[in-house]
Amino acid sequence: SQHGTRDGFRNATLNALPFRMTGGYTADMSGELKFDFVSFLRPPAGAPTLKEKSVAAVIKLISESVCPLELKIVALRMASAHFALSALGAQKLCRAFGDLDALAIRKNTFEGVRYSAECYVCIYCRVVEPDRPKIVSRTLLNNHAIFTQPCAVAIRERLGWLECWDVPNLSDRKSNGGNTYTLDLTVFEQRVVALLLVKIAAVEDGDNMLECYWSEATWCERTGQAFMVPAYWLTQIPDAGVFRTRYVDAGDVQVPARVKLARQLCGW
Numbered sequence: 357s358q359h360g361t362r363d364g365f366r367n368a369t370l371n372a373l374p375f376r377m378t379g380g381y382t383a384d385m386s387g388e389l390k391f392d393f394v395s396f397l398r399p400p401a402g403a404p405t406l407k408e409k410s411v412a413a414v415i416k417l418i419s420e421s422v423c424p425l426e427l428k429i430v431a432l433r434m435a436s437a438h439f440a441l442s443a444l445g446a447q448k449l450c451r452a453f454g455d456l457d458a459l460a461i462r463k464n465t466f467e468g469v470r471y472s473a474e475c476y477v478c479i480y481c482r483v484v485e486p487d488r489p490k491i492v493s494r495t496l497l498n499n500h501a502i503f504t505q506p507c508a509v510a511i512r513e514r515l516g517w518l519e520c521w522d523v524p525n526l527s528d529r530k531s532n533g534g535n536t537y538t539l540d541l542t543v544f545e546q547r548v549v550a551l552l553l554v555k556i557a558a559v560e561d562g563d564n565m566l567e568c569y570w571s572e573a574t575w576c577e578r579t580g581q582a583f584m585v586p587a588y589w590l591t592q593i594p595d596a597g598v599f600r601t602r603y604v605d606a607g608d609v610q611v612p613a614r615v616k617l618a619r620q621l622c623g624w
Contacts, residue, residue, distance in 0.1 A: 358516055360544035366392040366516060392514045395481045396623075399440035405484055411445045415452040425456055425471045433478045441483050443490035450475050450502055473507050477514060488624055489615065492522045498531040509533060517545050523552070523618040527564070527605045536567075536602045547593040552621050553603055554589045559613045562606025572597035 358366045365377035368391035377391060406414070418428050432449075441449070454472035476497065483491050491497060497508055497520060512520040512533075525531040537553065539546040557565045565585065570576075572594065573583045585601075593599075618624045 358543070358545055362396070364394050364396060366394055367514065394515055394519060398481060399484050401485065403440040403484055405440045405442045406445050408445075410439075411441075411448055415448060418449075418452055419456070425453070425460070426469070428456075429453075429471055429474045429478060432475065436479055436482050439482065441479060441487075443483060443487035443495055446476075446479050446483050446487075446491055447496045447499075447502070449479060450496060454502055470507050470510075472502065473511050476503070476511055480515065480519070489522075489524055489618075492520050493525060494522075494531055498522055498525075500530075505533060517549050518622040521549065521618070521622060523614050523622065523624075524611045526553070526556070526614065527603045527609070535604065536600070538598065538600045541593060541595055541597050541599055547595060548621050550593045550599050551589070552617050553601065554585055554593070555617055555621075556610075556614055557585075557603070558590060560606065560610050561608040564604055564606040566602045566604055567600070569600045570597055571599075 359376065363377060368375045368377045368389070370385070370389050371387040375389070414432075418432070421428060450472050453475040457470055457472050480491055497503060497511065503511070508520075522528070522531045527535050529535050537549065539550050541547050541550060553565065568583045568585055570583050575581070576583045615624070
């Protein structure tokens with residue numbers, strides 16, 4: 357979760373001001389409360405996925421219905437709790453809404469909401485376990501033919517890095533918005549990203565974390581030395597400052613180790 361509390365609430369504001377949803381409620385609270393909610397529920401192990409014919413039927417209904425796109429997403433959200441999807445099925449549904457977005461743009465009826473992104477937010481948690489790494493890869497979320505870079509960034513902001521990080525391809529410049537990471541270490545989920553990067557760098561041989569910078573390492577500015585990630589970061593990332601690094605393939609990419617760490621730290 358965004359704050360490490362596993363409550364599912366993200367990006368909460370009360371009257372346009374940042375607000376923590378975990379406690380602190382009072383009887384006289386009033387105004388406009390906004391938040392994103394990330395579900396931790398997933399289809400049970402071995403759950404059957406919608407067959408290709410059924411996915412095609414859903415897409416046909418979505419495409420041919422005359423109701424507004426917003427209501428199509430509402431209907432999909434209501435139905436999604438009753439089925440599971442493969443990564444390919446999720447990709448086809450997002451493409452279908454992407455086509456409707458494109459049609460709205462051509463007809464000059466586009467209202468600024470990318471319903472392909474709304475579709476992804478709606479169904480990502482209905483994808484079965486073996487396919488979860490695929491939906492955050494270039495199969496779907498980082499497929500620029502389906503989602504523009506700003507759209508992928510917006511999805512990542514809503515659902516969080518830990519749900520949307522393509523960890524197996526964390527050094528791929530064409531995934532995750534690039535392989536340069538700028539992380540606010542005061543935010544729990546961004547500390548987890550930093551921890552995973554440091555841990556996988558210790559597993560994969562070679563100089564893979566380049567151009568490291570930490571805003572709290574003021575001695576580097578005084579002495580002109582480059583910042584070297586200290587060994588204690590392998591167990592505890594500090595909760596202060598901004599950390600930046602560029603992670604590259606140094607000839608020893610270990611995808612199984614990356615996936616294992618994603619399961620341990622990101623909740624895959």
